[in-house]
Amino acid sequence: LIVxxxxxxxxxxxxxxxxxxxxxxxxxxxxxxxxxxxxxxxPAFFAEHGEEEFRRREEELIVELLRGGDGxxxxxxxxxxSPRVREALRGHRxxxxxxxxxxxxxxxxxxxxxxxxxxxxxxxxxxxxxPLYDEVAGVVVxxxxxxxxxxxxxxxxxxxxxxxxxxxxxxxxxxxxxVIEADVGAPGRPYVVVDDNVKEQPWVPVAKATIxxxxxEQHKTLATAERLLSALAQMDATRGDHVxxxxxxxxxxxxGFCAATYxxxxxxxxxxxxxxxxxxxxxxxxxxxxxxxxxxxVGAYHQPHAVLADTQTLQSLPAAEHAAGYAEVLxxxxxxxGWLWExxxxxxxxxxxxxxxxxRAKVAVVAADERDGGRRQVLNLGHTVAHAIETxxxxxxxxxxxxxxxxxxxxxxxxxxxGLRAHVLQLLxxxxxxxxxEGLDVDAVVAATRRxxxxxxxxxxxxxxxxxxxxxxxxxVSRADLRAAVEELRR
Ligand SMILES: NC(=O)c1ccc[n+]([C@@H]2O[C@H](COP(=O)([O-])OP(=O)(O)OC[C@H]3O[C@@H](n4cnc5c(N)ncnc54)[C@H](O)[C@@H]3O)[C@@H](O)[C@H]2O)c1
Numbered sequence: 001l002i003v004x005x006x007x008x009x010x011x012x013x014x015x016x017x018x019x020x021x022x023x024x025x026x027x028x029x030x031x032x033x034x035x036x037x038x039x040x041x042x043p044a045f046f047a048e049h050g051e052e053e054f055r056r057r058e059e060e061l062i063v064e065l066l067r068g069g070d071g072x073x074x075x076x077x078x079x080x081x082s083p084r085v086r087e088a089l090r091g092h093r094x095x096x097x098x099x100x101x102x103x104x105x106x107x108x109x110x111x112x113x114x115x116x117x118x119x120x121x122x123x124x125x126x127x128x129x130x131p132l133y134d135e136v137a138g139v140v141v142x143x144x145x146x147x148x149x150x151x152x153x154x155x156x157x158x159x160x161x162x163x164x165x166x167x168x169x170x171x172x173x174x175x176x177x178x179v180i181e182a183d184v185g186a187p188g189r190p191y192v193v194v195d196d197n198v199k200e201q202p203w204v205p206v207a208k209a210t211i212x213x214x215x216x217e218q219h220k221t222l223a224t225a226e227r228l229l230s231a232l233a234q235m236d237a238t239r240g241d242h243v244x245x246x247x248x249x250x251x252x253x254x255x256g257f258c259a260a261t262y263x264x265x266x267x268x269x270x271x272x273x274x275x276x277x278x279x280x281x282x283x284x285x286x287x288x289x290x291x292x293x294x295x296x297x298v299g300a301y302h303q304p305h306a307v308l309a310d311t312q313t314l315q316s317l318p319a320a321e322h323a324a325g326y327a328e329v330l331x332x333x334x335x336x337x338g339w340l341w342e343x344x345x346x347x348x349x350x351x352x353x354x355x356x357x358x359x360r361a362k363v364a365v366v367a368a369d370e371r372d373g374g375r376r377q378v379l380n381l382g383h384t385v386a387h388a389i390e391t392x393x394x395x396x397x398x399x400x401x402x403x404x405x406x407x408x409x410x411x412x413x414x415x416x417x418x419g420l421r422a423h424v425l426q427l428l429x430x431x432x433x434x435x436x437x438e439g440l441d442v443d444a445v446v447a448a449t450r451r452x453x454x455x456x457x458x459x460x461x462x463x464x465x466x467x468x469x470x471x472x473x474x475x476x477v478s479r480a481d482l483r484a485a486v487e488e489l490r491r
């Protein structure tokens with residue numbers, strides 16, 4: 001079954017009908033079926049028998065429906081509160097129509113829904129159910145007319161997906177095995193960009209035009225971008241075509257930057273093949289290259305047409321690269337809190353669910369703030385010191401994720417989170433990541449943080465952790481504290 005879940009007012013019944021029509025199957029509505037079974041409208045049943053009895057009957061009906069048959073089933077907003085229902089949903093394709101409390105209230109306030117009478121209670125209910133929807137959903141779409149049906153046309157069976165919505169556009173982030181082959185309706189011909197390490201892999205799409213760039217951060221430069229742009233021109237790429245970036249964050253940033261600037265902008269599909277790029281770099285539309293003076297100093301915001309995170313590509317990823325990605329997973333879990341932090345803090349291995357959880361967390365942050373004006377800055381947790389270390393060591397000594405591991409430790413010390421820092425240090429060490437660096441030039445690192453791109457006035461803003469899930473940006477720290485936090489990283 002395809003099952004639609006989501007809060008009141010999300011439009012689940014309509015979406016179920018649209019999807020069913022699309023697939024030539026039947027639409028089922030749990031509330032309607034229940035009303036028929038109990039012989040009265042739901043609000044009347046609620047008034048007469050109370051919520052508890054309603055939930056009991058609802059659970060019974062849904063578990064029965066989920067046991068067999070086919071079609072598209074719309075669930076009532078509260079159905080996921082039942083653990084039995086959540087359990088029964090496993091193995092079905094669950095689509096969440098994501099709606100925030102404000103939008104839901106404006107759609108429901110004048111209805112006869114029994115749970116939409118008091119604004120505060122309504123919002124509290126939304127907050128309580130939200131993590132339950134997250135737990136069961138494999139496909140997450142905005143609660144807009146037609147969005148779910150459209151989504152199911154592009155998301156391959158068995159894959160997970162979330163729609164990123166920003167001022168600059170809307171696009172799916174699809175996670176799963178084999179999704180690099182998904183047809184996401186990208187315009188024109190693909191111009192595949194890969195690096196030398198990846199070009200021979202069996203999953204690299206075969207295309208008429210493939211451009212190979214040298215691997216590594218030291219090649220994320222204007223010189224490489226110029227060669228790539230020239231190659232696009234020589235291969236007759238037009239504004240109706242698209243760049244298909246297959247690789248880690250270096251290829252994604254570089255190819256994305258070229259797509260943003262080639263003929264003032266052509267489409268790009270991001271197919272991240274490192275853990276780091278899947279959970280972070282490919283999502284959010286930041287593209288760019290480094291200058292000798294500073295990392296990512298030249299770039300553009302350019303939202304992808306789609307992100308295809310094919311988890312089968314990770315099989316060939318070297319262990320050290322996997323570890324580097326783990327540092328960003330840990331960062332994301334600290335920012336998101338909730339089930340993701342619980343999993344990661346318990347030392348869980350990174351699987352598809354975790355990758356999807358990280359992607360969702362990043363999507364949620366960038367949706368709220370595309371251009372780093374505010375909330376998006378939380379993603380920079382650990383990165384102020386990390387970027388400074390990378391700059392000082394000439395981008396060659398450490399992988400980005402390894403620098404992030406060190407940066408996270410500095411950020412946690414600056415946050416006064418000594419216990420959490422010790423826990424995170426253990427998790428990083430278990431993954432084989434560095435927790436200190438021999439011969440680190442502390443003064444140079446402190447000086448380099450002053451040139452951080454996030455600085456707008458005199459102060460360099462830091463991102464600090466109050467608790468997992470409660471991360472704050474725009475904090476200032478004293479020079480002495482910063483120095484001490486960096487000093488501690490020197491072996
Ligand atoms: N745009 C953003 O929002 C954003 C966010 C975070 C990081 N970044 C950028 O991402 C970059 C780091 O990305 P990265 O860690 O993916 O590094 P990377 O792109 O250099 O990839 C790491 C190495 O793995 C190889 N590789 C990639 N996929 C492989 C696979 N499946 N199998 C075998 N080898 C494979 C690459 O050739 C490379 O040698 C940095 O430049 C960083 O600034 C960007």
